[in-house]
Amino acid sequence: MTDxxxxxxxxxxxxTTTWWLLIATVALTLAVSVAMAAATHLTAGGGGxxxxxxxxxxxxxxxxxxxxxxxxxxxxxxxxxxxxxxLSATPxxxxxxxxxxxxxxxxxxxxxxxxxxxxxxxGRIMLPTDGLNPAHGxxxxxxxxxxxxxxxxxxxxxxxxxxxxxxGVATAIRDTAVSIGAxxxxxxxxxxxxxxxxxxxxxxxxQIAPMPAGLAIQATTNLRSQPIAPWPxxxxxxxxxxxxxxIGGLLLRLRDx
Amino acid sequence: MxxxxxxxxxxxxxxxxxxRASFGPVLRAEWTKFRTVRAWLVGLFVAALLSVLFTxxxxxxxxxxxCTGPPPPGSGPNSPxxxxxxxxxxxxxxxxxxxxxxxxxxxxxxxTGNATITAEVTSLTGVISTEPANVAPxxxxxxxxxxxxxxxxxxxxxxxxxxxxxxxxxxTGSHGVRWQYDYTHDSPGLPGLMTDTSxxxxxxxxxxxxxxxxxxxxxxxxxxxxxxxxxxLPTTVSVGLFVAxxxxxxDSNNGSPTLATATFDRVSIGSRGGAGAVDAWHGQSIxxxxxxxxxxxxxxxxxxxxxxxVLSGSGDIAPGVGEGxxxxxxxxxxxxxxxxxGLLVMVVVSTTFITTEYRRxxxxxxxxxxxxxxxxxxxxxxxxxVAAFVIxxxxxxxxxxxxxxxxxxxxxxxxxxxxxxxxxxxxxCAGLVAVTAVAVLALGAILRRGAGAVTVGIVVFVLPYTLxxxxxxxxxxxxxxxxxAAGLDVLxxxxxxxxxxxxxxxxxxxxxxxxWAGIAVLCAWVAIALGxxxxxxxxxxx
Numbered sequence: 001m002t003d004x005x006x007x008x009x010x011x012x013x014x015x016t017t018t019w020w021l022l023i024a025t026v027a028l029t030l031a032v033s034v035a036m037a038a039a040t041h042l043t044a045g046g047g048g049x050x051x052x053x054x055x056x057x058x059x060x061x062x063x064x065x066x067x068x069x070x071x072x073x074x075x076x077x078x079x080x081x082x083x084x085x086x087l088s089a090t091p092x093x094x095x096x097x098x099x100x101x102x103x104x105x106x107x108x109x110x111x112x113x114x115x116x117x118x119x120x121x122x123g124r125i126m127l128p129t130d131g132l133n134p135a136h137g138x139x140x141x142x143x144x145x146x147x148x149x150x151x152x153x154x155x156x157x158x159x160x161x162x163x164x165x166x167x168g169v170a171t172a173i174r175d176t177a178v179s180i181g182a183x184x185x186x187x188x189x190x191x192x193x194x195x196x197x198x199x200x201x202x203x204x205x206x207q208i209a210p211m212p213a214g215l216a217i218q219a220t221t222n223l224r225s226q227p228i229a230p231w232p233x234x235x236x237x238x239x240x241x242x243x244x245x246x247i248g249g250l251l252l253r254l255r256d257x
Numbered sequence: 258m259x260x261x262x263x264x265x266x267x268x269x270x271x272x273x274x275x276x277r278a279s280f281g282p283v284l285r286a287e288w289t290k291f292r293t294v295r296a297w298l299v300g301l302f303v304a305a306l307l308s309v310l311f312t313x314x315x316x317x318x319x320x321x322x323x324c325t326g327p328p329p330p331g332s333g334p335n336s337p338x339x340x341x342x343x344x345x346x347x348x349x350x351x352x353x354x355x356x357x358x359x360x361x362x363x364x365x366x367x368x369t370g371n372a373t374i375t376a377e378v379t380s381l382t383g384v385i386s387t388e389p390a391n392v393a394p395x396x397x398x399x400x401x402x403x404x405x406x407x408x409x410x411x412x413x414x415x416x417x418x419x420x421x422x423x424x425x426x427x428x429t430g431s432h433g434v435r436w437q438y439d440y441t442h443d444s445p446g447l448p449g450l451m452t453d454t455s456x457x458x459x460x461x462x463x464x465x466x467x468x469x470x471x472x473x474x475x476x477x478x479x480x481x482x483x484x485x486x487x488x489x490l491p492t493t494v495s496v497g498l499f500v501a502x503x504x505x506x507x508d509s510n511n512g513s514p515t516l517a518t519a520t521f522d523r524v525s526i527g528s529r530g531g532a533g534a535v536d537a538w539h540g541q542s543i544x545x546x547x548x549x550x551x552x553x554x555x556x557x558x559x560x561x562x563x564x565x566x567v568l569s570g571s572g573d574i575a576p577g578v579g580e581g582x583x584x585x586x587x588x589x590x591x592x593x594x595x596x597x598x599g600l601l602v603m604v605v606v607s608t609t610f611i612t613t614e615y616r617r618x619x620x621x622x623x624x625x626x627x628x629x630x631x632x633x634x635x636x637x638x639x640x641x642x643v644a645a646f647v648i649x650x651x652x653x654x655x656x657x658x659x660x661x662x663x664x665x666x667x668x669x670x671x672x673x674x675x676x677x678x679x680x681x682x683x684x685x686c687a688g689l690v691a692v693t694a695v696a697v698l699a700l701g702a703i704l705r706r707g708a709g710a711v712t713v714g715i716v717v718f719v720l721p722y723t724l725x726x727x728x729x730x731x732x733x734x735x736x737x738x739x740x741x742a743a744g745l746d747v748l749x750x751x752x753x754x755x756x757x758x759x760x761x762x763x764x765x766x767x768x769x770x771x772x773w774a775g776i777a778v779l780c781a782w783v784a785i786a787l788g789x790x791x792x793x794x795x796x797x798x799x
Contacts (some may be wrong), residue, residue, distance in 0.1 A: 061716070068712050076708075079616050177612065177707035178296075181605035184715050189311075189598055192723045196315040196594050 004090045004099035012073065012103050021069040022111045025159075029062030029115035030122065037126035051132045051141050052148045052220040055123025059155050059215070062115055063162045067183050070104050070166035075176040083257045093252045097171060101164055101245065108163040112156035120152060147220035154217030154234055161214065161234070161241045162187075168244025172251045187211045203227045210240045283627050283636040291610065291640050300606035301644060305652040308599030309659070316591040316660035321345045321584065321668040343668030345584075346550035348577060349420030351440045355752065356583070356672060358503070359419040359440075360544035360572025362557030363412065365497030366537040372527040373462045374411050374496055377476060378428045379565070381409050381451060383517040385505050386554050394514045394554045402515070403430040405758050407502040408574065409519030411461045413468055415491050419544045422487050423574070425499065426470030428457040430517070432756070436470040436483030440576050443756050446472040446482035456522075466490040476523070497538070498524065500570030504552055506760050514554040518569040520562070538566075545572060550583055550670070576754040578761075585766030587750035588674040589682045591660035592653070596686060596745070597722045599652060600693055604719060607641050607694040608710040611701040620799045630794040634702060638787070641698050642691045649690035653683040674750055685747025685772055689779065693718050693741065696783040699790035717741060717782075734762070734769045741782045746775025 012018050036057040040049075077083040090096045123141040132138040143149050170179040190209030194202050206212040206227035216233030219226050228236065291297055322343040351357040383403035386394040410427025424438035426446070434446030434457055451457050458473035469484040502517035542556040557570035579585045614620040627633050657679060664671050674682075697714040704710045721742035736742055749768040753761055761767040768775065 061720075064712060064716060064720075068708055072708050079707075175609075175707075177605050177609045177711045180708060180711045181601060181715070184712075184719075185598070185601045188715075188720065188723050189594075189601070192594055192597065193311065193314065196591075197318040198320065201318065 001095055001099065004092075004095050005102060007086075007089060008096075008099040008103045012107065017072065018069065018107070021065050021072075022107060025062045025065040025069070025111040026115045026118065028065060029058035030118045031058065032061045033058035033119040033122045034126070037122055037130065040127065040130045040132070049132060049138070050219060050221045051123055051127050051138055052120075052145075052151045053218045054127065054132070055119045055141055056116065056151060056155050056218050058115065058119050059158065059218070063159060063187065063211075064184060066108055066111070066159050066163050067166045067187070068180060069107070070163040071170040071176060071179045071183065073100055073104055074167060074170045075174060075179055078174045078257075079176060087257050094249050097167075097245070097249050097252055101167055104163045104167055105160045108160045109156060112159040115159075116152050116155045119155075120148070145220075150230060151218045151220050154230060157234060158214045158217060158237065161237045162210075164241040165210065165237070165244045168241065168246070168248035171248030172244070207233075208236060210237050213237055214240075280632060280636065283632050284639060286623075286626070287633075287636040287640045291644065294613075297606050297610065300602055301648045304599040304602035304606070305648050307602060308595035308649075308652045309656045310595070311598045312591050312595035312656040312660050313663065315594050316663040317667070319586065319591075319664060319667055319669050321670065343666075345668055345670040347419075348550050348583065348670055349544065350673075351420055351576070352422045353439070353441065354673065355441070356577035357420055357440045358544075358551045358573040358575050358577050358757075359421075360549055360551040360553055361408075361499050361501035361574055362545075362559070362568055362570030362572075363417060363495075363497055363499045363541045363543050364538055364559050364566060364568055365412075365417070365495045365499075365541065366526075366539060367493050368463075368496045368526065369493045371462075371464050372496065373460060374413075374524075374526050375458070375460045375476075376411055376498060376521045376524045377456050377458050378409055378451065378519055379456045379522050380453070380520045381407060381428055381430065381517060382519075383407050383430070383502055383515055384554070385508070385515045386513040387508075388513070389509075389511075394552070396516075396555050399516070399554070402505070402507070403517060404502050404505045404515045405429070405431045406573070406575070406756060407500075407515065407517035408435075409500045409517065409521070409568070409570075410459050410498070411496070412499045412574075413461060413463060413494055413496045415487075415489075415494050417495055417541060417543055419549070422490075424461070424468040424470070424485055424487060425574070426459045426461050426472065426482065427499075428459065428519070430502075434459065434472040434482065435756075437574070437756070438468070438483075438485045438487070440574065441754070442485070444483040446470070446480070447474065461496075463490075463494070463496075496526065498566060498568055499574075500557065500568040501572045501574055502554075502570060503573035503575065503757065506758060510760055510762075510764070512552065514552045514571060516554040516557070516569055516571045518567065520565050520567050522565040524566060542570075543572075550577075573757070575757045576752055578754055578757050578759050579751050579765050579767070583670055583672075585751060586664050586669045587672045587766075588657050588661055588679050589748040589750045590766060591664065592656060592682075592686065592748055593722065593745060595652070595656055596689070596748075597719060599649065600690060600722075601715060601719050603645055603649075603690055603694050604697045604714040605711055607645070607697040608701040608714055609707055610641050611637060611698055612705060612707040612710055615705045615799075616707070624799050631791045634699070634787070634791055634794060638695045638698055642695045645694035646687045646691035650683060650687035653686040657683060672751060678750055681772060682748060682750060685776065688776055689744040689747060692776070692779055692783050693744070696741070696779075696786045699783070699786035702790040703786070703793050733764075737763060737775070738769050739778065741779050743770055743775040743778035746770040746778075747772040749775075 166183050169183050173179040191212050194205040213228050213233040214237030216228045217230045348356050349359045384399040385402040387398050387400050388394050407430035408427045412425035414423035426436050433448035437443045458476045460471040462469045467486050470482050471479040473479045498521050500517050500519050502515040504512040505515050506512050540559045545553050545556045551572050553571035559568045700714050701710040718741045721740040746768040751766050
């Protein structure tokens, strides 16, 4: 297992794409959060804003880059034929998948922590000037605030789970473009579809779709009005990630490369 | 290695022009490539299937109905009542077949033959309901305030049925005196606000089927402000004084019903002079019940005060836009989600149409066969563009009637669209998908790798459509003006009116650009992508 981990780490580490994608994740996450904070204005009577969630909006776009990173980690091996060499070196395919998953999770953790920390700083500095300040009954974004800490840690965990979900899907599909299309479709279309549905159906979709359920972890206020509570929401995404890894692993084991 | 060198196509000296390959065979080659890869054909099929399925889901999720019974015991506070049935309130149809608001208070009498009706409007005041949207408006919770398009004046109509033809001259809240007929036509008269010292005199004459409106500040010097022929006007028509006061959107996006009160003095009809005999006047509240779609504040009424008539009325005589209980359902309103889903699949098909050639090194063979790379790009663009156009047109041709049918079956009001509008929407959807497919193909040519091209394609050409719900304030309006999402403006099918004060915002279903301007913005993006791709292909080794 250590050897497999090391081999996968070398493969990931020596690709410049990996580092560019990680930088892009942090940069895009921050850029969207800054734009969001700049566009926010406290309207009269428009209460009920969630400063922490607003600060973390960037995850919405940042996850797309994590998807690419995770898909490339396996699909590029198929497109270049490298997978045969890899499988000759590590014949135990589940070990290979686990090694890939561990490496990806580690890298995503680093990018996630950087991105989320940056988002919180952005929220701390920019949101009070938009009217989301104690004078209007809003707490400053602070990591010492329990729900905010949960949202921050949860957002990092969210990105890791998205990476694992993508890895599983890409292992099953094997084609870069189709995998990315399928995952981004699964992530971004579900909330839009939910928006268009009426309530019993809409609530259920928001409870089981990976992105709305997973991002429930970002809520810090008005928890009762959310379709799903923070931790169960992240649990739903975990189930998605595990299921996708399971299917991916199974197919990897059963199929010829 | 020599053949590889030729294949990679090093830039040639300008003197030796490549033999100009004719376009036909190149196009045929690209078409053969496209139709023989099963994954791409499956992709097209999936795109069509997803777009129709999602349109169906969206349309199926919209219900309109009313419940007469109480909620069943044990249900939540927001649950609908029992004894419900599907259906929307009555929406009148104007003379040109368009939906109209036709709710007002009308003090009228029948009149035969040619005549002149004159009245002096000496005051116009109003109140606005302060109840939240989910509470029935009541006369007791109001604040003072006059709607900008509150109307008080003289009206002639062949019938008091809702939606019938009419012509009217009127004083308004803050748009001066207006001459309006048949809901959509409007011309301005005296501007400025009416005050006690500066009343507004109004006059309407009928000669045959020609109606003419005049205004004056003193009742002596008259200015004609508009005239029209109402073809087929019967000899006996209803003439009289009317007051209407439309829903105000000053306080909330949901609108608050309003009521206006006007005083008419020195009312005279025809050559008889003086005020008409009091018995001849008949006060009538038009389109003012719970069955009408237009929200009103009470039914209005009238009383006499000395020689003057004091009328109060609520409602509007104007084109029906998305206000009130109409909602915003059109032939196109269920399409966006299906369009986005189909587009997403199209992005994958279109990028792989070129990135696969790079991955498999087929691109070298392609460029050896056709050294002019712009020709190859053009042929690929035509193939993928036409395929996308056809598949999107077929999907739209299925999805539009399907969604309209489901919406109507669910009791929703669907704004009527002419066949031309439906064809425009269909062609717009097809054009949008085709143009986006070409843009993403160009992206594939620039980036050469599937991962980058698909991600950038989805983020730039699909994600903006979904950001609507994330963005706050007016940012989403700019999204649909500047980004490729402007293409979605082709779906705009809700009527607008310059003389209905309504927030024509994206949130209410109004796209910020006209359909063709939206497509033009998208085309500009595509032109940039194609230009860069052509340049990069020529400069770079394959």
